[in-house]
Amino acid sequence: MDVQRILDDIGTDMAARPDRGLAATYIPELAGIDPAQFGLAVALADGRVLTTGDADVSFSIQSVSKVFTLALALGRQGDGLWSRVGREPSGHAFNSILQLETEAGIPRNPFINAGALVVTDTILDGRAPKETLAELVQFVRAAADDDDLHIDADVARSEQAHGHRNTALAEFMAAHGNMRNPVEKTCGTYFHQCAIAMTCRQLALAGRFLMGAPDMPRLVSPARMRRVLALMMTCGHYDASGDFAFRVGLPGKSGVGGGILVIAPGRASIAVWSPGLNANGNSHLGSIAMEMLAARTGWSVFD
Numbered sequence: 001m002d003v004q005r006i007l008d009d010i011g012t013d014m015a016a017r018p019d020r021g022l023a024a025t026y027i028p029e030l031a032g033i034d035p036a037q038f039g040l041a042v043a044l045a046d047g048r049v050l051t052t053g054d055a056d057v058s059f060s061i062q063s064v065s066k067v068f069t070l071a072l073a074l075g076r077q078g079d080g081l082w083s084r085v086g087r088e089p090s091g092h093a094f095n096s097i098l099q100l101e102t103e104a105g106i107p108r109n110p111f112i113n114a115g116a117l118v119v120t121d122t123i124l125d126g127r128a129p130k131e132t133l134a135e136l137v138q139f140v141r142a143a144a145d146d147d148d149l150h151i152d153a154d155v156a157r158s159e160q161a162h163g164h165r166n167t168a169l170a171e172f173m174a175a176h177g178n179m180r181n182p183v184e185k186t187c188g189t190y191f192h193q194c195a196i197a198m199t200c201r202q203l204a205l206a207g208r209f210l211m212g213a214p215d216m217p218r219l220v221s222p223a224r225m226r227r228v229l230a231l232m233m234t235c236g237h238y239d240a241s242g243d244f245a246f247r248v249g250l251p252g253k254s255g256v257g258g259g260i261l262v263i264a265p266g267r268a269s270i271a272v273w274s275p276g277l278n279a280n281g282n283s284h285l286g287s288i289a290m291e292m293l294a295a296r297t298g299w300s301v302f303d
C-alpha cells in the first residue's frame, strides 16, 4: 500500500474544499489562525513518518493534551483515579457543567473539560504548577523523541484571561470535594497544558507510545495503553465520539486548536490539523481527512 500517495490525494482534496469550518473564537490567539491550513502526519510501525500539507507548522494542541495528562495520572494514581472521574461518554459539549450538578461533582470522563481538570489536579498533587508542567512537557518530549516543543506563553495567558468557564467547573467540583489543590493552581496548570504547541509530525511521533508496536516508546503498560485507547474511542470527540467511531473506526482525541491524534493499533500514530472546527468543536477538515484515510488504508479496530 502506498500510504504517501494516499496522503497526497487527501492533501489535494482538502486544499480544494471551500467549507473549512470556523476557527475557535474564545481566545484571540486561536481566532486569528488562517483556516486555509491543513497538515497530516503518519508515524508508521516501521519507523517511517509520512506527511502532507502543513505538517511542520506548530499549532495549539489544546485538548489533545488530555491524552498525555491521563497517561501520567494513571501512572501516578493507578485505578484510584476512577473514584474521582468516570468512564462514560457525556453526550454534552466539552465544557458543559450540566451533569456535574446532578452527578455530585464527578465528571463523566477524563476528556471533557471537567474530567481533565480532575486529572490535572491529580498530577499536580500538592506540587508547584511549574514542576508538574515541566514533568508533562518532559513526558511529551520523550514520547515524541523531540526536545523542541514548548508551551506557548501567549496562548496560556489568554486561556487564563478567558478561563471563567473552566474555573467555574473547577470551583463546582471543589464544592463537592473533588479538587485537592487550590482551584487557581489546578486551572493555571490546565491552561498551560492546553497551550502546548506542536506540529503534526511531532504529535504523530508523540502518539507512538499508544501504538502497541515493537520498537515504539514504552511509556505506559500495555494494559493502560488499551484503556487510554478505549476512552479515546468512546469519549475523544465529545458528543461527536459516536460519529467519529462510526466514520473512522479508530480511537482519536481532538482539540479546539484543530488538531486530532488518532491511533491505528499496531499500525500507525496519526496527527491531523486544520484550525476550522465543526459544530461539535472538532476539526472540520481533520475529521473528513481521517475518514478518508481510514477508508483508503482499511485501518480500523473493527477489522
Ligand SMILES: NC(=O)CC[C@H](N)C(=O)O
Pocket: 061, 062, 063, 064, 094, 095, 113, 159, 166, 194, 254, 255, 256, 257, 281
Ligand atoms: N476542546 C478543547 O480543546 C478545550 C480546551 C480549551 N482550552 C478549554 O479549556 O476550553
